[in-house]
Amino acid sequence: MRSLESDLRRKIARLETLVDASMVFSGILDIDILLDTVMQKAEEVMEAEASSVFRIDEKRHDLYFITARGEKGKEAKEIRVPMGKGIVGWVAEHGKPLLVPDVRKDSRWFRGVDKKTKWVTRSILAVPLIVKGKVIGVAEVLNKKGDRKFDEDDLELFAALGNQIAIAVENASLYSDLDKLFLSSIRAIVEAVDAKDPYTRGHSSRVVEYALLIGNALTRDKDRLKEIEISAILHDVGKIGIPDKILGKPGRLTRREQKYMERHPEFSAAIIEPIELLKRLMRNIMHHHERIDGKGYPDGLKDKSIPLVARIIGIADAFDAMTTDRPYRKRKNTRIALRELKTHSGTQFDQRLVGIFVSEFSKQNPL
Ligand SMILES: [Fe+2]
Secondary structure (H helix, E strand, O other): OOOHHHHHHHHHHHHHHHHHHHHHHHHOOOOHHHHHHHHHHHHHHHOOOEEEEEEEEEEOOOEEEEEEEEHHHHHHOOEEEEOOOOHHHHHHOOOOOEEOOOHHHHOOOOOHHHHOOOOOOEEEEEEEEOOEEEEEEEHHHHHHEOHHHHHHHHHHHHHHHHHHHHHHHHHHHHHHHHHHHHHHHHHHHHHHHHHHHHHHHHHHHHHHHOOOOOOOHHHHOOOHHHHHHHHHHHHHHHHHHOOHEEEEEOOOOOOOHHHHHOOOHHHHHHHOOOOOOOOHHHHHHHHHOOOOOOOOOOOOHHHHHHHHHHHHHHHHHHHHHHOOEEEOOOOOHOOOOOHHHHEEEEEOHHHHHHHHHHHHHHHHHHO
8 A cells, every 4th residue: 555655746846847847848948957957857867977968960970968957967068979889879760769678787888988977877768859750869767776776667767758848949950040140141241331432341240249258257148248239230330320431531520420430329229129029139239339428429427337248348449449540540559448448447437347357367377
C-alpha cells in the first residue's frame, strides 16, 4: 500500500515538472537560460548528476553542446561528438531514445568525452530532439544518483520534455536568424548613409564598437546590449535628411546650416518611429547630442534625464569624431582624444561613463 502511494506521489511530482517546464518555456526568451532551467528540473526529478543538450551541426556532420550541466559541464562544452559515435551520436542518427543503465556494457559507448573531462559516466538516458520529423539534437541525463538506474518512467517523462525542448531550440535559432538578418539589413542601410559623406565612412560601426566597450563593462544583459548596439548603429541615420552640401562642407557651417545640422537626431528618431521593433529606442537616438550641463540639443536635457544609452552614444560618437579626419580639420591622436573626453566630463559627458570608456579603451589598445 505504502509503495503504491509513494509511487503515485512520485508520478504527480513528475507531472508537475512537465507543467512547470511548459511555464518556463512560455516565459523565457533567452535559450541558454531556458535550457539551463529546464535541464536543472529534469535532473532533479530524474535524480541525475548531470545533463546536456546537443545540437546537430549539419555541415560538419557532428554534434556540439548547447547546454552542459554538472561538475564537468564547462570542460564538456569544448568537445564535439561525431555523428553516429557514442550514445548521443547513435540517438542523433537513429532518432530514437536510448536507455543505457550501464555504459560499460554497451558497445556504442564512446569514452572520448569522459577522457577529456575526467568525468565518470555510469548510466545515460538520451532522447532525440525532433522538429517536424527531423532530428535537430539530443538531450541526455547522466548518472542516476545512488545505486539506482534510470527506468521506463524516466524515459517517458524525458521524451515528453524532449518534445518541448526541441521546439524551444528550433524557435530560438529561427529567432536568432531573423535577428541577424534584421541587424545586417540595418547595417547595410546605415553604411549607405555613412557613405554619403566620405569623411564619415564606417563612423556608425565604430560608434557601435565604442558604445559596446562601455556597455559590456556595465551589463551582461543581452537585451540591454542589443539595445545599445542598435541605437548606436542608428544614431545618425537621420543625416540622410541633411543636404550633401552641408554634410560635406569643407569650411565652418553658417549658423543656419548649423541649426539645420542639429536637427539630425530628430530626423533619426522620426525614421525609426514607424518601425514597431525600434520605436522604444527613439529616446536613445533623439538625445545623443544632449550634454550633462543641459547645453546640448535638441531638448537641453540635463544629467540623468538624458537616457543612459544616449549618454553612452554621446561619448562614443565624440571619440570617433575626434579620431577621424573631417573636412575642416585633421584627426587627433587617441591619447589626446581620451584626454579631451576627460576634460569635458561632468559638463559635456557623463563622468562615470567617460571613466569606464577610457579604462576599457586603454585595456584593449595599450599605448
Ligand atoms: Fe550625431
